[in-house]
Amino acid sequence: MPPSDHDHSLVQLLAGWLPKQRWFGGKDGPIDDLTIDTATQLRTGDPVLHHLILDVHQNGTTDHYQLLLGTRQHLPDRLRPVEIGKPTVGHGIDGHVYDAVHDPELARTLLAAMADEATVGPLRFRRAPGAELRTDLDGIPISAEQSNTSLVFGDAYICKLFRRLSPGVNPDLEVNLALARQGSPHVPAVHGWVEMEPGTGDEPVTLALLSEFLRSASDGWQLALTSARDWLAQPSQPGLAADLVPGDAGGDFAAEAERLGAATAEVHRALAAAFGETRTRPEDVRDTVFAMNDQLDRVNAAVPEIRPHAHAIRGAFDALAARAEALTVQRVHGDYHLGQVLRTDSGWTLLDFEGEPARTPAERRAPAHPLRDVAGMLRSFEYAARFLIARDADLPPDTAEALELRARAWAARNRAAFRTGYAAAGGPDPDANAALLRAFEFDKAVYEVHYEARNRPSWLPIPLRSLAHLAE
Numbered sequence: 001m002p003p004s005d006h007d008h009s010l011v012q013l014l015a016g017w018l019p020k021q022r023w024f025g026g027k028d029g030p031i032d033d034l035t036i037d038t039a040t041q042l043r044t045g046d047p048v049l050h051h052l053i054l055d056v057h058q059n060g061t062t063d064h065y066q067l068l069l070g071t072r073q074h075l076p077d078r079l080r081p082v083e084i085g086k087p088t089v090g091h092g093i094d095g096h097v098y099d100a101v102h103d104p105e106l107a108r109t110l111l112a113a114m115a116d117e118a119t120v121g122p123l124r125f126r127r128a129p130g131a132e133l134r135t136d137l138d139g140i141p142i143s144a145e146q147s148n149t150s151l152v153f154g155d156a157y158i159c160k161l162f163r164r165l166s167p168g169v170n171p172d173l174e175v176n177l178a179l180a181r182q183g184s185p186h187v188p189a190v191h192g193w194v195e196m197e198p199g200t201g202d203e204p205v206t207l208a209l210l211s212e213f214l215r216s217a218s219d220g221w222q223l224a225l226t227s228a229r230d231w232l233a234q235p236s237q238p239g240l241a242a243d244l245v246p247g248d249a250g251g252d253f254a255a256e257a258e259r260l261g262a263a264t265a266e267v268h269r270a271l272a273a274a275f276g277e278t279r280t281r282p283e284d285v286r287d288t289v290f291a292m293n294d295q296l297d298r299v300n301a302a303v304p305e306i307r308p309h310a311h312a313i314r315g316a317f318d319a320l321a322a323r324a325e326a327l328t329v330q331r332v333h334g335d336y337h338l339g340q341v342l343r344t345d346s347g348w349t350l351l352d353f354e355g356e357p358a359r360t361p362a363e364r365r366a367p368a369h370p371l372r373d374v375a376g377m378l379r380s381f382e383y384a385a386r387f388l389i390a391r392d393a394d395l396p397p398d399t400a401e402a403l404e405l406r407a408r409a410w411a412a413r414n415r416a417a418f419r420t421g422y423a424a425a426g427g428p429d430p431d432a433n434a435a436l437l438r439a440f441e442f443d444k445a446v447y448e449v450h451y452e453a454r455n456r457p458s459w460l461p462i463p464l465r466s467l468a469h470l471a472e
């Protein structure tokens with residue numbers, strides 16, 4: 001429904017704007033219809049801050065998205081790049097409408113409302129027990145590759161606005177609070193949250209989470225990329241059996257990878273203590289494998305590039321099915337990768353316990369084997385190793401082949417270090433559960449192929465290349 005020259009209703013403008021947003025999850029197909037579910041004014045005057053929940057109808061399903069819109073009668077130049085339009089029919093919202101997360105003056109409203117524990121219309125702003133909130137800080141959106149939108153306030157807080165809303169308490173809030181209660185040192189402190197008043201008998205829907213901002217932390221993905229870049233740039237050493245001697249390359253990441261493995265096992269233990277663990281029946285493995293094959297079928301139909309690898313992938317799933325055994329399952333991270341971990345002065349911190357954005361809320365909460373997370377992180381080492389080379393289609397074949405060998409060596413070294421750290425800290429030994437781990441890795445790679453084809457097509461060669469390697 002793109003807006004025409006004559007029709008500038010707010011709904012039409014939003015329908016044109018939404019699919020261009022990084023966090024919009026419905027890029028697979030057109031928007032069939034869009035309606036405003038709730039509209040709440042969080043700040044009056046000029047500028048005005050509006051909170052909207054949109055019902056987006058696509059392909060027979062309805063998703064709910066949260067927006068913060070600003071309106072001003074005169075738009076300053078600095079906000080022009082984030083203008084959505086000037087609706088002629090605005091459903092009570094008029095003036096220049098823009099994406100309010102880019103307006104620090106409006107973002108402050110959120111902090112003030114959490115400090116006051118305000119209730120505005122159906123929105124409840126909550127302060128974590130014992131938290132003292134500063135309200136004098138401007139909020140600036142971060143420019144991360146994200147499924148949501150996060151605003152950093154000064155260097156004190158980070159507020160994540162969940163974009164596609166799921167019923168009930170968001171697992172990120174739920175798990176962060178639970179791990180804090182366990183005394184885990186591997187999660188940032190929760191300072192507050194925003195929720196939507198529930199209907200009778202329902203749980204409140206979490207809209208935003210305010211956490212401690214870890215100002216001196218480095219992103220695991222960036223750290224790993226720096227190391228991989230150094231490794232790939234090393235001059236080759238003719239005459240040596242191995243192209244590179246481990247540790248000779250600058251910026252070796254293996255010690256960090258090992259510490260990350262240990263932190264992961266510690267968080268898994270804390271999750272098991274907080275949410276419990278259960279033993280599955282041996283035949284339940286078949287359901288897991290069924291779900292893996294089902295995802296593969298769907299991705300196979302949607303992304304033809306995966307088809308050459310389908311046979312090897314099914315082989316790994318069959319090998320798991322053949323070993324029907326009871327598994328101990330528990331709450332896990334669910335979408336674990338290097339972009340979800342931060343290295344602080346005191347160690348690794350884990351973020352974003354929401355699970356994979358495309359899964360249903362029930363799937364995200366479902367207990368799983370902890371090696372699922374291990375597989376996720378192992379895949380991430382594959383990504384970091386190939387990020388600098390896989391997207392460059394112009395590399396001469398010789399160079400591409402030589403770099404692929406280097407990438408493999410970097411990934412192998414860091415994957416091994418991570419597994420060692422994980423097992424040494426008491427996690428189920430990845431090497432003793434090779435069939436399970438391999439099936440989980442393939443399953444994650446299938447998910448990634450679909451994720452990249454939908455969201456970042458230029459990244460698609462990364463999971464495809466590593467699939468080719470995994471399948472060998």
Ligand SMILES: Nc1ncnc2c1ncn2[C@@H]1O[C@H](COP(=O)(O)OP(=O)(O)O)[C@@H](O)[C@H]1O
Binds near residue numbers: 217
């Ligand atoms: N507490 C924090 N301190 C510092 N940076 C953070 C914090 N939480 C998140 N970030 C940064 O924001 C990015 C996105 O956060 P994340 O929770 O993964 O959002 P999303 O669910 O949208 O992917 C992270 O990769 C990290 O760089």
Ligand SMILES: O=P(O)(O)O[C@H]1O[C@H](CO)[C@@H](O[C@H]2O[C@H](CO)[C@@H](O)[C@H](O)[C@H]2O)[C@H](O)[C@H]1O
Binds near residue numbers: 384
């Ligand atoms: O962090 P999110 O919860 O939004 O997770 C989604 O996006 C991730 C990318 O931002 C995606 O992760 C994939 O790309 C990473 C590099 O950007 C890589 O390290 C991961 O291994 C790879 O899976 C994630 O799969 C997706 O759910």
